[in-house]
Amino acid sequence: MTAETITGSVHSFDVSTGVDGPGTRFVAFLAGCPLRCQYCHSPDTWYRRSGRPTTADDLMAEIARYERFIKVARGGVTLSGGEALQQPEFVRAVFTRCHERGIHTALDTSGYLGAKAPDELLDVTDLVLLDVKAGDEETYHRVTRTGTLEPTVTFAHRLADRGIPIWIRFVLVPGLTDGDGNVEAVADIAASITSVERVEVLPFHRLGAAKYAALDLPFPLARTPAPDAGLLDRVRGRFRARGLTVY
Template structure:
């Protein structure tokens, strides 16, 4: 199921990207800004060749712009066969490929799929297992850590993403735990600290759902700087 696609610059990997958002996710992160992607039934049926035909329309532009294709979600690894087919097709076009994932379903990513991935954008929700469960509702940290080390064994570059939420993920011990996980993975190239925002609140309202963090403010500059510094203290480039 394809939820939507977009063409953006410098958001989901290097250069201008064709970003395909797939429908379906097993996690229910409190700060999720796309509750409309939780269920596969919310997406539009799509085939690998159909999506590749759409990507092909942008092929020349993406190459000139030094970009590529990012498969995101939802959680793309809920549809591993579809993702593998699309990524292989992109590699045949000579396009850079990125996979945006929580890593929670990393065990579903077969070797053929990972062979077609140039970069993994790995969302580490928390470094503390209890906080991880609070953030995600159902998830566990261990599968993400295993997936990260599996990627490192393959030599796959990783950009770690960490959503900074005041009062939820900002505890210094939690940040240090995320940094320790990232620092233990030799192919992590950078850490992106993503400030929490409430831009998805309208989607919750449209779906008749309460937004769990409606009263949570975005982090201020001082907090963002502190967290980036914690990652840098672990030897990690942080932006």
């Protein structure tokens, strides 16, 4: 099957700076995700049917419109979700084409489906933005409402063995992921992975609440506040204490 005929389900795309990898990036959000994270701000990307059938060539045509700009801005292309690894062949095809054009590639993933990423996909992946939902199985299941932590950790070590840079992302949610034991466990995981370049502690927000309302879905964390500056500083300090670069 050629890149021209490999088809994915793409929900939307955007151009962003500083939040989806280095530089200014073309970010495509693929549709479909096996997890149902309580803090998810994009419930509109949960199902493949919510996206538009798009071939790798179709997406590359969109990327080409911004190619000069993202190269000058030392950026690249990020494939996000949903969960991008629900569509590994599509990701591989797009990243292969990006590499042929000298465009930096970043994969935004929970790692839960890491076993589905073939070596050929990782060969053309320059950076992985790895969402570590929690540091222990109990909290992981509370956060995602399905699945287990082990596939993410296994995938992270596989990436490290291949020398692929990792930026770990950890969403700090008061009353859900902020427990001392859970934070320490996430920090232990991050410190054990040799190719981790940085850890981003992301404060929970309720900006996706309107999407839940539009879909007639209950937002599980509708009454949960954002973490205050003191909590953010303390949690970031736990990661820094292990010698990690933290944002």
